[in-house]
Amino acid sequence: MPARFESKLLTRDQCLAAVLAGNLARPLVFTNGVFDILHRGHVTYLDAAAQLGGSLIVALNTDASVRRLGKGSDRPLNALSDRAALIAALACVDAVTSFDEDTPQALIEVLRPDVIVKGGDYDMDALPETASVRSWGGRAVAIPFEFERSTTALLRKVRGS
Ligand SMILES: Nc1ncnc2c1ncn2[C@@H]1O[C@H](COP(=O)(O)OP(=O)(O)OP(=O)(O)O)[C@@H](O)[C@H]1O
Numbered sequence: 001m002p003a004r005f006e007s008k009l010l011t012r013d014q015c016l017a018a019v020l021a022g023n024l025a026r027p028l029v030f031t032n033g034v035f036d037i038l039h040r041g042h043v044t045y046l047d048a049a050a051q052l053g054g055s056l057i058v059a060l061n062t063d064a065s066v067r068r069l070g071k072g073s074d075r076p077l078n079a080l081s082d083r084a085a086l087i088a089a090l091a092c093v094d095a096v097t098s099f100d101e102d103t104p105q106a107l108i109e110v111l112r113p114d115v116i117v118k119g120g121d122y123d124m125d126a127l128p129e130t131a132s133v134r135s136w137g138g139r140a141v142a143i144p145f146e147f148e149r150s151t152t153a154l155l156r157k158v159r160g161s
């Protein structure tokens, strides 16, 4: 029997269909990122994001897209399918999809969420996707860090560097 969270893993087209069919409760919250090694900062932030609306979509960078972000030649450590499974297993997440571009802007313009969210390390006013969401009356929210954690710091610890 497949894990129950597998049903949250959606292609871009399936995600759009779910939105258009009203299968994801409004207000629709959207966030994106790499989520290479999941940590407490991530899960706390995702739960807070979910509380901003009726359902939460998380869009993950494909592996090729991560490689272009310059986080390191060995990143991502976890392939998209593994990163997606971990995110989908979280109770606060309703749908997981992916994008292959450098930014989520095109996907956001297709899905037209009510709220876009990033962690407090981002200045939302500086992001191109913020202008998009505001153009249809949505809002962009940065959630302040409650726990100072990062995948990069974890990797440094593991590698003793
Ligand atoms: N400690 C944290 N608390 C809250 N949100 C966080 C934290 N770390 C990252 N985020 C948010 O989680 C999302 C995914 O971030 P990301 O995958 O870059 O995590 P990271 O741990 O900073 O990774 P890396 O060290 O590889 O850059 C982003 O929206 C980011 O703002």
Ligand SMILES: O=P(O)(O)O[C@@H]1O[C@H]([C@H](O)CO)[C@@H](O)[C@H](O)[C@@H]1O
Binding pocket: 032, 033, 034, 035, 061, 101, 102, 103, 104, 118, 127, 128, 129
């Ligand atoms: O996990 P990260 O590094 O926070 O994810 C990136 O976020 C960028 C952000 O949305 C600013 O536009 C995005 O452009 C990038 O593709 C990663 O998802």
